[in-house]
Amino acid sequence: MLGAELLLKSLEEQGVELVFGIPGGSVIPLYDVLKKSSIKHILTKHEQGAAHAADGYARVTGKPGVCFATSGPGGTNLITGLATAQMDSSPVIAITGQVASSFIGKDSFQEADMLGLSHPVTKYSYLVRDANDIPGIVEEAFFIATQGRPGPVLIDIPKDVFTQKVTEVRNPGVRKHLLEKLKKPELDFTQVEKAVEALKKAKKPLIIVGGGVNNSEGSNRLLQDFAMKNEIPVSQTLMGKGVFPADHPLFLGMVGMHGTIEANWAMQNCDCLLAVGMRFDDRVTGRVEQFASKAKVIHVDIDAAEHNKNRASDIPIVGDSKDFLEVLCEKLWASRNNKEWLRSILIQNPVEKVNFGRGLDPEGVMNLINSLLDDDTVVVTDVGQHQMWAALFVHPKKPRSFITSGGLGTMGFGLPAAIGVQMAYPDKKVVLITGDGSLQMNLQELAVIKQWNLPIKIFLINNGSLGMVRQWQELFFQENYAETILEVGPDWEKLAGAYNIKAKTLYENRELKETLHSSMANREPWLVDIKVDPGANVFPMVPAGCSLDQMYRSWKNEAHVSSIG
Amino acid sequence: MKHTLAVLVENHPGVLSRVSGLFARRGYNITSLVVSETEDSSISRMTIVVDGDERIIEQVTKQLNKLIDVIKVNDVTNEDTVNRQLLLVRVNADNSAKGEIAQLMDIFRARIVDIGRKSLIVEATGDEEKIQAIIRSLQPFGIQEIVKAGIISMVRGPK
Numbered sequence: 001m002l003g004a005e006l007l008l009k010s011l012e013e014q015g016v017e018l019v020f021g022i023p024g025g026s027v028i029p030l031y032d033v034l035k036k037s038s039i040k041h042i043l044t045k046h047e048q049g050a051a052h053a054a055d056g057y058a059r060v061t062g063k064p065g066v067c068f069a070t071s072g073p074g075g076t077n078l079i080t081g082l083a084t085a086q087m088d089s090s091p092v093i094a095i096t097g098q099v100a101s102s103f104i105g106k107d108s109f110q111e112a113d114m115l116g117l118s119h120p121v122t123k124y125s126y127l128v129r130d131a132n133d134i135p136g137i138v139e140e141a142f143f144i145a146t147q148g149r150p151g152p153v154l155i156d157i158p159k160d161v162f163t164q165k166v167t168e169v170r171n172p173g174v175r176k177h178l179l180e181k182l183k184k185p186e187l188d189f190t191q192v193e194k195a196v197e198a199l200k201k202a203k204k205p206l207i208i209v210g211g212g213v214n215n216s217e218g219s220n221r222l223l224q225d226f227a228m229k230n231e232i233p234v235s236q237t238l239m240g241k242g243v244f245p246a247d248h249p250l251f252l253g254m255v256g257m258h259g260t261i262e263a264n265w266a267m268q269n270c271d272c273l274l275a276v277g278m279r280f281d282d283r284v285t286g287r288v289e290q291f292a293s294k295a296k297v298i299h300v301d302i303d304a305a306e307h308n309k310n311r312a313s314d315i316p317i318v319g320d321s322k323d324f325l326e327v328l329c330e331k332l333w334a335s336r337n338n339k340e341w342l343r344s345i346l347i348q349n350p351v352e353k354v355n356f357g358r359g360l361d362p363e364g365v366m367n368l369i370n371s372l373l374d375d376d377t378v379v380v381t382d383v384g385q386h387q388m389w390a391a392l393f394v395h396p397k398k399p400r401s402f403i404t405s406g407g408l409g410t411m412g413f414g415l416p417a418a419i420g421v422q423m424a425y426p427d428k429k430v431v432l433i434t435g436d437g438s439l440q441m442n443l444q445e446l447a448v449i450k451q452w453n454l455p456i457k458i459f460l461i462n463n464g465s466l467g468m469v470r471q472w473q474e475l476f477f478q479e480n481y482a483e484t485i486l487e488v489g490p491d492w493e494k495l496a497g498a499y500n501i502k503a504k505t506l507y508e509n510r511e512l513k514e515t516l517h518s519s520m521a522n523r524e525p526w527l528v529d530i531k532v533d534p535g536a537n538v539f540p541m542v543p544a545g546c547s548l549d550q551m552y553r554s555w556k557n558e559a560h561v562s563s564i565g
Numbered sequence: 566m567k568h569t570l571a572v573l574v575e576n577h578p579g580v581l582s583r584v585s586g587l588f589a590r591r592g593y594n595i596t597s598l599v600v601s602e603t604e605d606s607s608i609s610r611m612t613i614v615v616d617g618d619e620r621i622i623e624q625v626t627k628q629l630n631k632l633i634d635v636i637k638v639n640d641v642t643n644e645d646t647v648n649r650q651l652l653l654v655r656v657n658a659d660n661s662a663k664g665e666i667a668q669l670m671d672i673f674r675a676r677i678v679d680i681g682r683k684s685l686i687v688e689a690t691g692d693e694e695k696i697q698a699i700i701r702s703l704q705p706f707g708i709q710e711i712v713k714a715g716i717i718s719m720v721r722g723p724k
Contacts, residue, residue: 119579119586
């Protein structure tokens with residue numbers, strides 16, 4: 001058996017059914033034996049696409065997503081994908097070919113120091129020096145990627161190790177100290193007790209949930225039970241979407257730079273904040289010194305390093321959100337009355353709608369998309385204005401069903417991630433909400449959609465600009481629209497047509513509903529180019545560096561930059 | 566305030582780069598860092614002196630703990646420890662000064678390890694204070710070059 005065969009066997013043993021990748025010089029020996037394994041290979045058109053597809057697969061399933069790339073540029077093209085996965089705690093396994101051992105360090109053709117390059121953007125990385133070590137390394141890599149706070153792991157394998165004859169397999173198992181380091185932390189019950197007391201005493205309690213609740217299976221139900229029984233309003237970060245029903249009266253929506261008025265107001269006025277599986281990112285907190293400044297903060301996270309990193313917490317609790325919520329449900333199970341607090345939140349003014357009539361109203365488009373979702377639809381987004389509109393108005397109904405690049409904010413993530421999602425769940429409906437800036441960053445993957453006839457619905461929110469940057473230029477840079485207007489966009493119908501993908505362009509409301517409906521109804525890929533108002537901005541908005549109670553509530557009206565509440 | 570962290574890590578290539586990368590990336594200030602193999606050759610010990618307030622030290626410790634190759638992090642700042650640093654100094658010394666320097670170094674239990682025509686090399690070990698004192702005492706003669714190793718630290722056994 002060769003190293004390459006042993007690698008595939010080890011991946012099979014980890015339950016890997018499909019990988020995304022592109023062959024190249026250093027991985028020819030791996031691709032040479034691919035057919036002998038049960039693993040299905042999805043040929044993307046760029047390594048970045050492979051990494052994001054693996055990431056999409058991982059996010060939607062919770063299982064590691066695997067990608068292959070060759071040495072040098074193949075590996076470096078993965079880096080953005082790995083950094084994206086790292087920032088959002090997604091278990092991606094990247095396997096890169098490396099130049100043959102004797103060529104390492106000589107600036108050989110297509111040589112890049114993948115170990116060094118991967119350090120800051122992965123949870124861990126390996127250079128395999130002996131094929132006999134492969135099963136041990138693969139087992140440990142999967143363990144590391146999935147245990148504790150998940151994250152990407154890279155395995156770099158020199159070409160000669162792929163072709164090395166396996167003589168005596170060594171698998172010492174996962175290193176002992178890692179079993180301890182990455183095991184599920186046990187709750188500190190004195191801390192939990194303090195949290196219970198704080199919540200009992202609270203007059204204005206608020207919950208905020210993040211990606212950790214999405215990651216911890218079953219915690220969404222516990223969260224719902226707990227919040228509903230105790231009548232505590234629930235807000236979320238971008239990564240926390242899908243864990244609490246958006247149509248429930250306790251649901252306040254997203255907190256932060258583009259948070260809802262209710263959620264941000266509640267955050268600034270609550271006296272006790274229960275933060276679960278979130279990390280106080282600057283896009284969530286605004287000016288952190290003034291974030292939830294009246295609140296006693298209970299911070300539950302599986303990663304101890306998140307405590308006191310961005311926002312000091314009064315009651316830090318290291319643990320899995322499900323474990324914590326389970327105990328909380330047992331301990332605090334009395335109905336309570338927060339009617340007055342809830343009422344004070346809900347009377348906050350709604351955002352004034354502004355429609356210039358120069359195209360479709362993006363918020364209306366989002367509401368329509370939202371109405372098309374069934375219980376299992378997975379929504380994938382790219383990055384920018386459309387992402388924030390989707391976050392505010394499109395609400396998938398289950399955990400792991402809003403797939404977006406939150407931490408790194410990677411434009412170009414959406415299309416390949418949607419491919420990963422649809423490959424993982426062929427029967428689920430997958431909606432990609434993207435922008436014309438983002439979609440052009442990994443456009444080449446349209447070929448993959450066609451090749452596998454993935455029935456992804458691409459709803460392109462087309463404003464002919466790099467909209468979010470344009471919005472900042474409008475609001476904070478005296479309308480100096482430097483290089484944000486995409487003067488020449490493709491004819492999207494023709495472009496989709498080039499890949500034999502059905503497409504339609506929409507300029508007005510009349511056809512919108514019917515087109516979106518009919519595109520959703522069939523089992524084919526569709527690209528709908530929705531020409532939205534190019535001047536539309538995302539509101540509410542808290543300018544960067546401001547506290548959450550300094551919100552722009554509507555378009556270009558300085559008077560609205562005022563404290564709320 | 567300066568903290569001394571005793572960090573046990575896996576002894577294989579790349580570990581130092583991960584640790585130093587962490588410090589660089591998150592903007593923590595390393596005052597000194599020493600790596601050496603321990604009694605168990607598969608494990609290395611890093612003694613890291615880092616400057617920062619309580620919150621930074623908490624983050625440094627936790628971020629180090631997150632690294633896969635880190636086995637254990639121990640903040641020994643407030644423990645009863647023996648701390649040592651190694652110093653080499655080449656100092657100007659004509660024949661008249663040589664005797665004086667030798668006497669001075671005797672007080673510090675430092676040793677003269679090389680004699681040149683117009684210079685000496687002094688070797689000393691001690692805690693940071695003692696090393697500073699030695700350097701100060703040699704300054705009047707004219708110091709040509711100083712090399713110091715990082716601080717190593719060991720917790721004293723129970724009395």
